[in-house]
Amino acid sequence: MAHRTDAAHGLCAHRGAILHFRSDPGTHDDRESFEFFDDGLLVTADGQVASIGPARELLSALPTDARVVEHRDSLLMPGFVDTHIHYPQTDIIGTGGRQLLDWLQNHTYPTEGEFADPAHAREVAEIFLDELLRNGTTTALVFCSVHPTSVQAFFEAAAARHLRMAAGKVLMDRNCPEYLRDSPETGERDSRELLEAWHGRERLLYAITPRFAPTSSEAQLASAGRLAGEYPDALIHTHLAENPDEVAWVQRLFPQARSYLDVYDHYGLVRERAIYAHCIHLDHTDRARLAQSGASAAFCPTSNLRLGSGLFDLKAADAAGMRFSVATDVAGRRSFSMLQTLGDAYKVAQLSHQHLSPLRAFYLATLAGARALGIDHRIGRFAAGMEADFVVLDLRATALIARRIARSRTLAEKLLALLSLGDDRAVARTYILGRQAHARAASRSGSAACT
Ligand code: GUN
Numbered sequence: 001m002a003h004r005t006d007a008a009h010g011l012c013a014h015r016g017a018i019l020h021f022r023s024d025p026g027t028h029d030d031r032e033s034f035e036f037f038d039d040g041l042l043v044t045a046d047g048q049v050a051s052i053g054p055a056r057e058l059l060s061a062l063p064t065d066a067r068v069v070e071h072r073d074s075l076l077m078p079g080f081v082d083t084h085i086h087y088p089q090t091d092i093i094g095t096g097g098r099q100l101l102d103w104l105q106n107h108t109y110p111t112e113g114e115f116a117d118p119a120h121a122r123e124v125a126e127i128f129l130d131e132l133l134r135n136g137t138t139t140a141l142v143f144c145s146v147h148p149t150s151v152q153a154f155f156e157a158a159a160a161r162h163l164r165m166a167a168g169k170v171l172m173d174r175n176c177p178e179y180l181r182d183s184p185e186t187g188e189r190d191s192r193e194l195l196e197a198w199h200g201r202e203r204l205l206y207a208i209t210p211r212f213a214p215t216s217s218e219a220q221l222a223s224a225g226r227l228a229g230e231y232p233d234a235l236i237h238t239h240l241a242e243n244p245d246e247v248a249w250v251q252r253l254f255p256q257a258r259s260y261l262d263v264y265d266h267y268g269l270v271r272e273r274a275i276y277a278h279c280i281h282l283d284h285t286d287r288a289r290l291a292q293s294g295a296s297a298a299f300c301p302t303s304n305l306r307l308g309s310g311l312f313d314l315k316a317a318d319a320a321g322m323r324f325s326v327a328t329d330v331a332g333r334r335s336f337s338m339l340q341t342l343g344d345a346y347k348v349a350q351l352s353h354q355h356l357s358p359l360r361a362f363y364l365a366t367l368a369g370a371r372a373l374g375i376d377h378r379i380g381r382f383a384a385g386m387e388a389d390f391v392v393l394d395l396r397a398t399a400l401i402a403r404r405i406a407r408s409r410t411l412a413e414k415l416l417a418l419l420s421l422g423d424d425r426a427v428a429r430t431y432i433l434g435r436q437a438h439a440r441a442a443s444r445s446g447s448a449a450c451t
Pocket residue numbers: 086100104108211212239242303329332
């Protein structure tokens with residue numbers, strides 16, 4: 001897939017602790033699944049990873065004029081991948097509602113209506129991308145609004161920053177306000193045009209995006225399935241089994257379907273590169289079907305807690321062999337921070353008397369997301385030739401984090417401290433294609449830019 005070459009630039013070496021994953025550590029923190037260098041070097045060139053390893057070995061092999069950036073008391077990781085987020089909901093972050101369906105009516109739909117105005121869409125897209133980078137998220141799978149111009153605005157903003165982003169126009173032709181409705185015909189036509197224009201351009205991917213089964217007619221779901229068949233490498237992005245009232249509504253609307261997932265399956269929407277947000281109220285048949293299809297779930301712990309939707313069952317997902325990653329679901333939640341989201345994922349596991357190890361949590365926020373999107377050969381881990389999107393986490397970001405880290409004896413303890421106490425303050429710097437794209441205010445005085 002092509003990406004911009006005008007971001008190309010020379011060799012740069014970043015020194016600090018480095019962690020990345022090769023595979024899922026599972027429930028037992030498989031030692032082969034990750035690579036950790038206490039004093040490591042990440043060498044980038046022309047926007048890609050050139051090499052990674054122990055600093056003492058790699059430093060001597062560097063050309064004498066290579067620039068070395070020292071990241072003291074820091075942990076370098078691949079940038080976070082947020083596999084479910086709504087950019088038009090940026091301005092309703094932190095709002096409340098009784099539960100999902102009430103919140104959609106009273107907060108979500110009115111704010112999405114404002115995206116009929118392209119200028120508004122452009123303004124919010126920039127703020128949204130600033131927030132992602134401030135929180136160390138370098139790739140996201142993004143719901144736009146029903147308006148094609150909202151997708152245009154988002155992709156233009158992402159392309160200008162050379163970001164690897166996935167997004168799509170929401171399809172919704174019933175059970176929603178008139179001002180947000182498309183039709184099976186216009187939804188398919190607009191999606192096709194956007195897909196042709198943006199999928200694979202720069203670093204961007206298109207996602208076919210029916211909002212959820214209740215807001216699409218059968219004709220519209222059939223058209224989404226047609227597109228998914230015609231463009232097998234495009235993503236599919238929707239919501240599934242988030243809330244009990246929603247599940248009951250789907251049962252009434254589609255009485256012939258075995259389950260909520262079965263509705264999507266009937267229309268050819270269950271396959272690899274399909275990402276289903278939430279996946280809480282599923283049975284074993286659904287989980288086995290998801291596992292077998294290669295589709296994956298986006299586990300949205302903070303949103304699920306805030307909207308009272310339920311607890312994602314990690315153990316049942318593992319038992320079925322289902323793939324999942326972690327997502328913020330802004331604005332069902334209160335911040336863009338993947339660190340806070342991991343903190344909530346840990347709590348959700350505890351509430352279910354299950355366990356999420358800190359190592360696995362960071363896998364879910366990086367490589368698992370890249371795998372869900374089918375781009376783990378580009379991002380999500382460090383290896384020569386991979387795109388150099390990474391985050392520098394400050395192990396002394398706050399007085400409490402510094403004290404807690406100082407007392408941590410193992411890597412797992414340090415990661416637990418980061419996900420329990422960390423938020424945007426812990427993100428010192430974010431790099432895109434080897435270039436600094438965000439530096440926390442307190443970090444700006446230092447010279448860590450590689451340009
Ligand atoms: N289900 C359908 N639309 C939405 C949405 O915007 N947010 C959440 N959390 N769930 C949904």
